[in-house]
Structure formats: C-alpha cells, structure tokens
Amino acid sequence: QVQLIESGGGLVQAGGSLRLSCAASGRASTIYTMGWFRQAPEKEREFVAAISGTGGRTLYADSVKGRFTISRDNAKKSVYLQMNSLEPEDTAVYYCALDKQTLTRSSSQYDYWGQGTQVIVSS
Numbered sequence: 001q002v003q004l005i006e007s008g009g010g011l012v013q014a015g016g017s018l019r020l021s022c023a024a025s026g027r028a029s030t031i032y033t034m035g036w037f038r039q040a041p042e043k044e045r046e047f048v049a050a051i052s053g054t055g056g057r058t059l060y061a062d063s064v065k066g067r068f069t070i071s072r073d074n075a076k077k078s079v080y081l082q083m084n085s086l087e088p089e090d091t092a093v094y095y096c097a098l099d100k101q102t103l104t105r106s107s108s109q110y111d112y113w114g115q116g117t118q119v120i121v122s123s
Helices: none
Strands: 002-007 010-013 018-026 033-039 046-051 058-060 068-073 078-083 092-099 117-122
Touching: 002 092, 018 033, 018 092, 018 117, 033 068, 033 078, 046 068, 046 078, 058 068
Parallel strands: 010 117
Antiparallel strands: 002 018, 018 078, 033 046, 033 092, 046 058, 068 078, 092 117
16 A cells, blocks of 8 residues: 655745645555646646656646656655746645556556645735
C-alpha cells in the first residue's frame, strides 16, 4: 500500500508563488511516475504536471506551462510543485498521485492519490 500526503497549500495573492510538497510512504518505489492534478469547485479534476521516476521527463498542462515546475527528490520519496505567477484561475484543490505504469496525463492511469491541499488565489 502507498500513502501520499500533500502540504503547502494556502491563500496567496495573484502573481504570488506557492510550493506544494507530496511525501510518499509505504510501498512507494522511486521508479514510479508522480503527478499533480487539481479540481476547482464544480469542475472536473484536471491534469497539471507529471514527472518520471528518474525525473528526466516531465509533462505539463498548457495552462501552467512556464509558470509551474514539477520536481522530485527520490531520497526523500517526495515530489514538489513550484507554482509561480499564480492566477485566480489556479484556485483548486491540488492532488498528488502515483502511477506505477507510465508517464501520462490521464488521471485514470494513476493508482494512488493523496487527500489534496487547497490553493486559493485572490485577485
């Protein structure tokens, strides 16, 4: 079993920055893909970013490309999402997820999910 715990969410003004963290425990191998997704009120969950097990490959949603950066520290079994130039449209609950198979944008491919951390961007 794998547990994922997110942290780092909060309230920030537009144009500001936040860094989200996700710590994995249990049977979380460092070779697994890690991803970030988000869900705004009354909207479906959407892909934000993903990173391969080695950290050598990354994927980003077009809406965050150039503003968000995903990274990982395998020694700490952690993945991070640095969010810069935040916009009110980035307001959502952000979820960390683990995929045992491949680097993908598809939420249905992810095997484990965290509980989420709230990000609120005020205008």
